[in-house]
Amino acid sequence: MSDKNRSQWDLGRFIETLSYFEVIPFLNCIKQLIQGRPQDKQARPDGGKNVGVILVAGATGGLGKRVVGRLKQRGYQVRCLVRDIEKARSILGNDVDIVVADITKPETLNALLMANIQAVICCTAVRVQPVEGDTANREKYYQGIKFYQPEIVGDTPENVEYQGVKNLVEAAAKYLTAANEKLIFDFTHPSAELKNVWGALDDVVMGGVSSSNVQITENKAVFAGNVSTANSGGFASVRTKNFDPPFNLFGYTGVELRVKGDGQRYKIFLRPDATWDGLGYSYSFDTVADTWLNIRIPFTELTPVFRAKTVKDAPLLDASRISSFQLMLSKFEYDGALNPNFTPGGFSLQVEWIKAYDGKTLPQFILVSSAGVTRPGRPGINLAEEPPAVRLNDQLGGILTWKLKGEDSLRASGIPYTIIRPCALTEEAGGQEFIFEQGDNIRGKISREDVAELCVQALEQSQAYNVTFEVKQGENQASVINWQQLFSQLQPDK
Template sequence: MADGDAPRRQPWPLGRFLKTAAFYSPLAKLTGASRPDPGAAVAARRAAAAAADASPASSVAAAATDGGGGGGSVANVVLVTGAAGGVGKRVVGRLLRTRPDLTVRALVRDGDVAAATWAGAGVDVDGAIAAGRLEVVVSDLWNLRAPFFDRLAAVVSATGTKVGPASGDTPSREKYYQGITFYPPVIVEATPQTVEYDGVKALADGLGQWVPPPAEEQLELLPVAGDAAAAVWGALDDVVMGGVSESEMRVGSADGGDALTFTGTVRVANSGGFASARTVGFETPANVGGYDGIVLRVRGDGNRYKFILRCDGKWDGISHCHSFDTVAGEWADVRIPFGAFNTVFRAKTLSDGAAVNPRRITAVQLMLSKFEYDGALNPAFTPGPFAMDVARIAAYRAAAPRPPVIHVGTGGTTRLLRRDEFPDLAAQPPAVRMNDALGRIMEWKLAGEDALRASGFPTLIVRPCALTEEPPRGYRGLAVGQGDNMTGKVSRDDVATVIVDALAAVGRRRRGGGGGGEGGGARGVASLTGGVTFELATVPEGTEGDVGSWEELLAKLEKDGETEGKRTYGPFPFVPQ
């Protein structure tokens, strides 16, 4: 056939059309054919995993293997940097009082000074150390080592540049900590660049270097070995619309391993151009709620394939599709988050269509097609023979979240970069007004925040307004904002309370396998999949705020993708030039 010539029309294979219709017909059961129910099998596997997970032996094994850091022990350590500072010492004390399940690893530069500080805040330092509840690490952010991250459940980053009144202060820094009367400040020790950026970035780098990626749980959605594995799959090719392509799902791969092989020939004659294998409809919808997506283990041939889920139980209804490329002869794991599926109807995208319902999967399909979506061509498509081995079809999720980082920032951090919004510097907090005199402190604070945001770890950045030693007001006394627009003041005790409450789920093992798998109880920063940044201040005396608990506060917050991710005032990650 010459280039540009259309393929000649070929005889339509009526026999294969009838075979397809018979396989998927509800009347097929009348023939006595025995077919597994994949959804019921998924439910049985979840129940078995839940029973094993709840057993005493499993709990002991989990305690020996769970953990964000190395060491092979349960992850129950909260690393607190700046642990002897105004907020840090309160976080240490509150964790020791309220979380007997956690160990506090306090990073300080002077152990004796830190111990005296904690004792002054009511902590039984010797008792906490003897009980294994408190570990004192004398070092700094520029000398981090792998053992600092052992058994890590979370990090509270409360390190800040040491600033004091130019006129001097008392040994206990009373002028600095009171936060009400303004005293012209100076940098007392290391520069803001060294502390706010170099030190915080060293922490982020340490997390990346010494905290391994979380383990992954998988739940088999469809088996790939044995005759029963192929029994639920049928050929659904373009023969149903007059084409002549053909395919089948075979048991066993080219090298004899446990796998299914989706193979056949795609032909574009008769206006065709696709071959697919589709399961029969699941009598019991497969419930993989609580998982993050679908993982396929495949060895392809260089073609781009589609993986398709159906959730509405209809034969010709809405489907959820994801295209993926393969490399000829190479095995690869293809992870498809549920949010990455396109909702389509007959390959046309539905912009307002319902998303995948992982609790109700009613059919699965693999396809090689000339077309992508909305009439676009598959850029990797080549007609002719094809073959792809499939060694795994499963739902996946992280067995435990990565250790979250809660960072204490400062309200006003971005305002010098948003001068068009804040032209009157005299109305801004002192650190904003005196940014240059204080070594560009606010700019370096933003750079440190961004270093944590870019780390890949769940990050909660709390930006309190002017910190004071005033009595706590509680949640009803707090105002919460996002966008770095708030001014005012807030008690260090209230900030520490919010931080510790945000750690609610940290150190409490995620139970895998059974049930919905989506957890319950108090929601903490460990439930975040990205970053969140917010500001705190107190409401005026005699009034109440609109949050009464950490859960209510968290419900009000948008993730950084909706706030910091849309910034126009500077690049990400930001580093002062």
């Protein structure tokens, strides 16, 4: 900045910018100490919450707890429906959202439980155990292979497997919204959190003197300021803080913006990782002065860039992990080319919302049922060869018959679903190949670990939409699983 002809560069704004975006986080701490504010828990906004929560019913069970673990690992926001909070905390820990409810009591399936749900995974089951009793950890029941004479303990299969599942389906149907569109930023109803998420990021970080800000009014965001080309600068932008977990927009075609500009060409950036100055995926769009426009940006048309240089061999954007969004007005297009619709000086871009659009229909209710549900009473069935639940269906209160009725209530609900019917569940480590079947004829076993993975994978497979299938493990270990191919064997229910 020694050149006297250069405009006055502002060190204060430079530091403000970097500390807002936590590039130099210690400055935030110092500021908080001086101002006596507690640590800002909002500093890293939550991208999972913005695209909904996965509700897991039966989260304290052998399968349910593994589903919760895998969802968390994959960055989903999880809520657990449990009957006993103490038991749930001891199994699931403290860093998971737990709501006490009982699927046999519809009044407990309320807004507190259901708010903002994106999908449900139901792993509930009536309690079955050996007549001779089990250990405190249910080891005899859980091992799944050695046969013990079983009995139902507690509530009846009719109440849990049918009426309970039906209650959960009906409650979820009221709260699940069509999944093919997802509001990401709704400036027409701005929340306090939204106001804390967007901040200015101008060419001051490169030595320039442009300045901008974002004002979130009652019903829109206004990105405005002044772009100066002094000091080799020439851009102004507003960017979100990094979301943690990032946004998962898997299955959507792209993002759509509703904007009113001033006739200039703006850019939007989506960033896959949380690094400050890393790879961005950019798209330029023209505005028409004083006219509201809907701009659709397919993920496949985003250009990978580092600053304003295109990155030739970068992969396509992974829409399942988007850490931040940025809007920019720049003198430059890409690789040194000039923005043809740019005038230095004042500018203004109004935004009503940003959403993900044209999502595939993905399952929103994954029900874990059981192989054998259609076999009791089936003509020609050889009971001697059938698993205990089929042989003993009557003695076990019609467990499979009621499970089938529970399935029927989901199939009739109109909610996009997947019904998984596993063979005998074991506590083995898993990692075996999957064998899928339809028609309810297979016998075998499968690890709860593998069924948990299947439940989580089904959420992201459009081929899992409205299918019912049985599953068991194969002989071989599976090194890599092509989930799309696996699910593509399945026929949707009629």
